Amino acid sequence: MYSYKVFSLSSSVFMNKKTKFQLLFFHHHNFTTSFSDAMLLTLAFSPHFPQTQCCNFVPGNGFQVERGLEFDTGGAFYRRESATGRDLGVLAASLQKKVNGSLRVLDALCGCGIRSARYLKEAEADFVAANDGNECYGKTIVDNLSRVCVKEEEKWVVTHLEANRVMTDYYVEKSFFDFIDIDSFGSDSSFLRSAINTLKYGGLLYVTSTDGFSSGGHRPHHSLAAYGAYVRPMPYSNEIGLRMLIGGVVREAALLGYHITPLFSYYAYHGPVFRVLLRLNRGKLHDSRHYGFIGHCHQCGNSHEFSWDQLGRMSCSCSVSKVSNSLKVSGPLWTGPLHDAAYLMDMLDLAKQWGWIGCDGKDSLEKLIKLMVDESDPRLPFGFINLDEMASRAKINTPPLKTLMSAMHEKGYAASRSHITSNAIKTNCSMTEFIKIAKELQQVSV
Numbered sequence: 001m002y003s004y005k006v007f008s009l010s011s012s013v014f015m016n017k018k019t020k021f022q023l024l025f026f027h028h029h030n031f032t033t034s035f036s037d038a039m040l041l042t043l044a045f046s047p048h049f050p051q052t053q054c055c056n057f058v059p060g061n062g063f064q065v066e067r068g069l070e071f072d073t074g075g076a077f078y079r080r081e082s083a084t085g086r087d088l089g090v091l092a093a094s095l096q097k098k099v100n101g102s103l104r105v106l107d108a109l110c111g112c113g114i115r116s117a118r119y120l121k122e123a124e125a126d127f128v129a130a131n132d133g134n135e136c137y138g139k140t141i142v143d144n145l146s147r148v149c150v151k152e153e154e155k156w157v158v159t160h161l162e163a164n165r166v167m168t169d170y171y172v173e174k175s176f177f178d179f180i181d182i183d184s185f186g187s188d189s190s191f192l193r194s195a196i197n198t199l200k201y202g203g204l205l206y207v208t209s210t211d212g213f214s215s216g217g218h219r220p221h222h223s224l225a226a227y228g229a230y231v232r233p234m235p236y237s238n239e240i241g242l243r244m245l246i247g248g249v250v251r252e253a254a255l256l257g258y259h260i261t262p263l264f265s266y267y268a269y270h271g272p273v274f275r276v277l278l279r280l281n282r283g284k285l286h287d288s289r290h291y292g293f294i295g296h297c298h299q300c301g302n303s304h305e306f307s308w309d310q311l312g313r314m315s316c317s318c319s320v321s322k323v324s325n326s327l328k329v330s331g332p333l334w335t336g337p338l339h340d341a342a343y344l345m346d347m348l349d350l351a352k353q354w355g356w357i358g359c360d361g362k363d364s365l366e367k368l369i370k371l372m373v374d375e376s377d378p379r380l381p382f383g384f385i386n387l388d389e390m391a392s393r394a395k396i397n398t399p400p401l402k403t404l405m406s407a408m409h410e411k412g413y414a415a416s417r418s419h420i421t422s423n424a425i426k427t428n429c430s431m432t433e434f435i436k437i438a439k440e441l442q443q444v445s446v
């Protein structure tokens with residue numbers, strides 16, 4: 001027997017098979033709901049709920065079109081804003097097919113099956129396993145996949161198992177995948193071990209977290225349990241969210257005798273959504289320089305990276321923090337590169353070949369990938385300087401971002417915009433020096 005509790009009316013569905021309760025938050029574009037509807041929907045979305053009662057209620061967003069592909073969302077959770085995350089996944093899966101010559105994809109939490117359909121159609125996957133714990137989405141998923149490729153070709157299969165169960169089944173059968181997409185609600189750390197086991201060597205793992213509370217440092221015991229990282233509030237918490245997620249996979253992979261390399265890391269504010277694409281390789285040894293602790297001094301605004309052997313002597317070089325204990329430390333986290341620039345350029349070239357660039361009139365995908373490439377400059381450390389924080393410390397108006405960037409390049413610093421926050425600069429320059437440059441610019445302009 002399962003019991004259910006409704007906690008709030010915004011956002012999405014979260015299932016926890018251990019505690020056997022489900023949180024339902026409703027915040028879907030096309031409908032609002034009363035408390036009693038929400039209660040009904042909580043029950044309806046559960047994969048454990050009897051089929052007949054479950055399928056009585058199908059809210060649905062109806063038909064949608066993504067990159068020219070028409071599909072029905074049925075009653076499944078679907079976010080149009082997540083299309084960019086799907087674009088990035090499809091580009092990566094297609095590159096994997098080019099390298100391997102074949103492509104087997106597992107879409108472990110597929111919702112209405114839009115990702116599976118796109119992996120089949122655009123990445124030309126040879127086989128896609130589409131799984132969603134909720135049986136009520138079965139017809140929708142089958143219809144969507146049938147529109148792309150007829151069932152008789154045996155290029156896809158639809159299942160309704162708990163995600164860990166489906167991955168374990170494939171692992172036991174020794175039926176491994178080149179690409180596994182885990183698009184979960186909340187933290188997906190409970191899926192990591194089965195996903196790593198079910199991935200081929202050299203395969204790609206595309207994982208998600210929507211846990212903005214943990215990355216914001218608001219529940220360090222939860223981030224410790226989920227990702228092995230004690231996270232405290234930092235000014236660049238959304239980058240910490242990506243690093244926490246990668247660090248969690250580093251730890252899980254090491255336990256199983258593998259290591260991972262991040263190919264790209266993507267943050268989107270709606271959700272929020274943290275998505276990382278990682279390549280899995282044999283060998284336990286990861287570069288220990290890239291897994292450690294981050295400290296931020298609230299007094300001087302500078303950040304520092306600490307390796308394991310520096311833990312006993314953590315301090316900030318600013319004189320105030322030595323006495324006021326203003327250094328906050330989070331970790332261990334991934335402190336290495338968030339992206340592989342060459343890989344991102346291959347993705348961009350492919351997007352151009354496919355005519356994806358320029359077709360939305362905004363070139364938003366091109367802008368995003370180019371920003372990620374800029375962020376990959378190896379001279380840039382973790383984190384970024386938020387211009388509002390700088391202005392409030394310096395008690396000045398913020399000079400235009402472009403002017404600041406040029407001034408920093410002229411002075412020989414590495415500087416790039418951040419895809420995570422539009423009003424920020426990633427740089428190897430200290431906050432003190434940054435403020436000095438900003439003040440000089442302000443004097444020139446008056």
Ligand SMILES: C[S@@+](CC[C@H](N)C(=O)[O-])C[C@H]1O[C@@H](n2cnc3c(N)ncnc32)[C@H](O)[C@@H]1O
Nearest residue numbers: 015077078109110111132133134162163183184
């Ligand atoms: C974020 S939605 C997936 C959205 C979809 N991938 C897309 O791009 O539109 C998460 C899905 O996971 C399913 N789900 C949640 N917990 C699950 C679990 N433990 N095992 C299998 N499916 C699960 C839900 O039914 C829901 O459809």
